[in-house]
Amino acid sequence: MNHSLAIVMAISDESHGLFEHAGIEVHYSGIGKVNAAFKTFEVIQKTGCHTVLNLGSAGSSVFDAHTLVEVNQFVQRDMDVSPLGFAVGVTPLDKEIPAEIQLEPYFKHLPQGICGTGDSFETGQPKVACDLVDMEGYAIAKVCKKLGVRLISVKYITDGANDTAHLDWQDNLLLGAQKLLALYQSMSHQ
Template sequence: MKTDFALIMALPSESKGLFEQAGIDVHYSGIGKVNAAFKAFEVIQKTGCKTLLNLGTAGSTHFQAHELVEVHTFVQRDMDVSPLGFQVGETPMDTDFPAEISLECSFADLPKGICGTGDSFETGRPKVACQLVDMEGYALAKVCKKLGVRLISVKYITDGADDTAHLDWEENLLLGAQKLLKLYQSL
């Protein structure tokens, strides 16, 4: 499987250099939906991969810190055009893609969840139904769907998406990188 896929993460701090030390090629998108969409497109075009593997961190009020969770659906938690009569999370006039993008799951032993993506570091309850939050996933999913590339996404829960999330995220990055690397090496 490793020959037909590319690995994408948001930031080098999410891998803590462990992937590079193991000789694994990682593509870093940067933070946010625009950076993620651009990098995903670039990686797919450059590598010709059939699967894009997204490993990274997320916050959650539903899952426990230090858990690995496979995303089965991505939604946009910050797309809000409700004053014009649209549902929160729905992109107006985008008839090709629904507000939810579902993925095929690959890891039977991991819990599954809906991830809400937004261009903000979430520290409260999102406006859309989701069990974990990130800042890049929906954009990755949309690019992959448009280009016919499979997306697999596994998130390490670093924090409770609350008022101490920024501190918990920093503190838990190394353990997250270790768990994500172990998962990658199990493929």
């Protein structure tokens, strides 16, 4: 793989060391939007990459567990300034970056979905329409958009974003890491 691409994942639990064992560098952001934004900015500045590949886990009540889903749009499921008349998901007075950040699909064989990002582990129905939920993606997408860097994001569905999500998430991380690694290794053959 060329050095114009940098992989960003939230935590090492999502890679299970499989990427490192294969000699692939991964940048871990930590959990949440603030950590993800900071790390993504830092990675772009340090590496000079033209593409960020965000791999990780997500919950979904739309897609089946164990499915790889490419994100074609990110929204913020926890930005709520509705008491001041703004729609849920809209950052007030932010005219530079839209509330919905569109991504150009890369993996034509994967299902596409809208990912709702928020600083909470979702176990119910998000306030913003979305197909899957995570805790970092929108922040990564916003930094990439501001800096003119392409973002490709693929999420492994670990759970149904329901009341057993915390148990399912942990149980399914290893299989997710295996599938994400295989997907990454297939990129050099496309």
